[in-house]
Amino acid sequence: MPIIQYDNVCKKFDNSGRLAVDHVSAQIEKGEFITILGSSGCGKTTLLKLTNRLYDPDEGKVLVDGENIANVDPVALRRRLGYVIQQVGLFPHMTIRDNITVIPQLMKWDKKRMDERADELLTLVGLAPSEYRDRYPHQLSGGQQQRVGLARALVLDPEILLMDEPFGAIDAITRLNLQNEFMKIQEGLGKTILFVTHDINEAFKLGSRVMVMNEGKLLQFDTPAEIVKNPADSFVRSLIEAARSQEEFWENVR
Amino acid sequence: MVQKIAEYIATHPQQLAEQIAAHIGISLFALFVAALIGIPCGCLAAKLQKGEAVITAPFEMLRVVPSLAVLILLIPIMGTGVPPAVTALMILAVPPVLLNTIVGFRTIPDFMIESARGIGMTESELFWRVKIPCALPMILAGLRTALVEVVASTTLAAKIGAGGLGEIIFTGLGLYRMDLLVLGGGLVAILSLASGWVFDILTRRMLRYKYV
Numbered sequence: 436m437p438i439i440q441y442d443n444v445c446k447k448f449d450n451s452g453r454l455a456v457d458h459v460s461a462q463i464e465k466g467e468f469i470t471i472l473g474s475s476g477c478g479k480t481t482l483l484k485l486t487n488r489l490y491d492p493d494e495g496k497v498l499v500d501g502e503n504i505a506n507v508d509p510v511a512l513r514r515r516l517g518y519v520i521q522q523v524g525l526f527p528h529m530t531i532r533d534n535i536t537v538i539p540q541l542m543k544w545d546k547k548r549m550d551e552r553a554d555e556l557l558t559l560v561g562l563a564p565s566e567y568r569d570r571y572p573h574q575l576s577g578g579q580q581q582r583v584g585l586a587r588a589l590v591l592d593p594e595i596l597l598m599d600e601p602f603g604a605i606d607a608i609t610r611l612n613l614q615n616e617f618m619k620i621q622e623g624l625g626k627t628i629l630f631v632t633h634d635i636n637e638a639f640k641l642g643s644r645v646m647v648m649n650e651g652k653l654l655q656f657d658t659p660a661e662i663v664k665n666p667a668d669s670f671v672r673s674l675i676e677a678a679r680s681q682e683e684f685w686e687n688v689r
Numbered sequence: 690m691v692q693k694i695a696e697y698i699a700t701h702p703q704q705l706a707e708q709i710a711a712h713i714g715i716s717l718f719a720l721f722v723a724a725l726i727g728i729p730c731g732c733l734a735a736k737l738q739k740g741e742a743v744i745t746a747p748f749e750m751l752r753v754v755p756s757l758a759v760l761i762l763l764i765p766i767m768g769t770g771v772p773p774a775v776t777a778l779m780i781l782a783v784p785p786v787l788l789n790t791i792v793g794f795r796t797i798p799d800f801m802i803e804s805a806r807g808i809g810m811t812e813s814e815l816f817w818r819v820k821i822p823c824a825l826p827m828i829l830a831g832l833r834t835a836l837v838e839v840v841a842s843t844t845l846a847a848k849i850g851a852g853g854l855g856e857i858i859f860t861g862l863g864l865y866r867m868d869l870l871v872l873g874g875g876l877v878a879i880l881s882l883a884s885g886w887v888f889d890i891l892t893r894r895m896l897r898y899k900y901v
């Protein structure tokens with residue numbers, strides 16, 4: 436049974452003439468690392484939000500663990516799915532530790548357990564706990580805030596992680612480290628990950644399968660190798676060509 | 690003049706202390722009532738998309754009536770003393786609290802709210818843990834505006850026998866005594882400035898995260 440299944444899912448916003456997500460169907464198996472690739476405005480964020488009920492589909496349905504999520508309490512669902520929001524969205528009035536452990540606090544974990552968990556996660560995302568745990572978000576750089584956002588999403592050890600451009604504000608070197616670190620985490624813990632990016636290299640490197648989207652439609656959903664070998668249409672082909680031409684630049688410089 | 694004022698202070702220390710205490714007491718009480726009305730009404734109005742004016746308009750209309758007129762109009766209803774004074778001052782104080790509360794809630798970025806929902810907060814957890822703290826700086830700014838205005842206007846409370854520093858000023862007016870007018874007016878001004886200053890210190894404490 437797929438862990439996530441999209442079944443002809445559509446979402447339209449009131450003030451827009453076209454579908455933000457247009458009849459998307461896909462099945463994701465447990466433990467897969469799915470990257471979602473597409474240019475700005477193609478519906479990547481909307482698809483993620485349809486997965487944790489921040490939006491409900493106008494048509495079709497989304498199943499998680501075989502259950503139509505329309506029948507699942509959104510709060511319970513969201514606590515099962517880790518969510519890294521594109522805008523990071525740390526709470527400005529809480530310390531880094533409290534940002535990471537808000538939900539555990541609401542669930543009345545004991546203090547010691549929360550402190551340990553916060554430190555463990557900060558270490559995992561490469562921030563020294565003693566240095567950062569008592570700071571406030573505005574005392575961190577954009578990239579550091581993104582990493583805290585990732586730690587916050589991991590706090591309940593969710594089976595599924597929804598990540599909306601989590602490495603957007605991170606420099607190339609740290610990004611590479613985080614990507615490698617992250618692939619290890621995922622392999623070790625067997626989590627299922629949906630990872631939005633508009634960086635084709637990132638999408639192909641991280642994804643065991645890649646969803647290519649354009650204008651709300653899912654154009655192709657396959658392994659990176661298969662997509663490169665058999666691009667589904669001209670849009671996918673041009674995407675690959677764009678990446679290739681970049682590569683050529685590096686080859687020529689060498 | 691300075692000598693006369695010093696003399697007055699020396700001969701009426703007890704009375705002055707009582708007037709200052711009454712002045713502060715009435716002001717704080719009026720601010721408290723205004724907060725009790727303005728903040729919840731502001732929360733509610735911020736939720737309404739267009740019907741906001743239903744809540745804000747009555748308070749803004751009342752606000753336009755001169756406080757002195759309000760006091761006189763209240764006499765047949767509430768008599769004299771502290772209750773009508775607090776009511777008149779509360780009318781002054783509600784609009785800044787109310788309007789700032791609305792702005793405070795309206796300016797919370799949507800993604801902040803989505804972030805809270807997305808990690809699994811319930812609506813009430815979202816309200817208390819995220820919305821209120823995010824709106825708090827604006828709410829406190831509204832309370833500060835109201836406080837400074839109320840402290841200055843509490844002078845009028847003496848008109849209907851509620852006490853406060855207005856007593857010195859109205860006595861001075863009655864007796865044509867410039868020294869009393871200067872003393873009373875000066876004390877009200879100092880109190881008003883000082884209240885803003887104390888409030889700023891409290892605000893800094895409450896919003897410590899902004900100042901680290």
Ligand SMILES: Nc1ncnc2c1ncn2[C@@H]1O[C@H](COP(=O)(O)OP(=O)(O)OP(=O)(O)O)[C@@H](O)[C@H]1O
Nearest residue numbers: 448450451455474475476477478479480481482633
């Ligand atoms: N709340 C909203 N109200 C109206 N339209 C929206 C809303 N959110 C998104 N849209 C529209 O839906 C489409 C898809 O948006 P979405 O945020 O999913 O794009 P995206 O692929 O995540 O883009 P980006 O890479 O820029 O983040 C866009 O055309 C956008 O303008």
Ligand SMILES: [Mg+2]
Nearest residue numbers: 479480521599
């Ligand atoms: Mg997006």
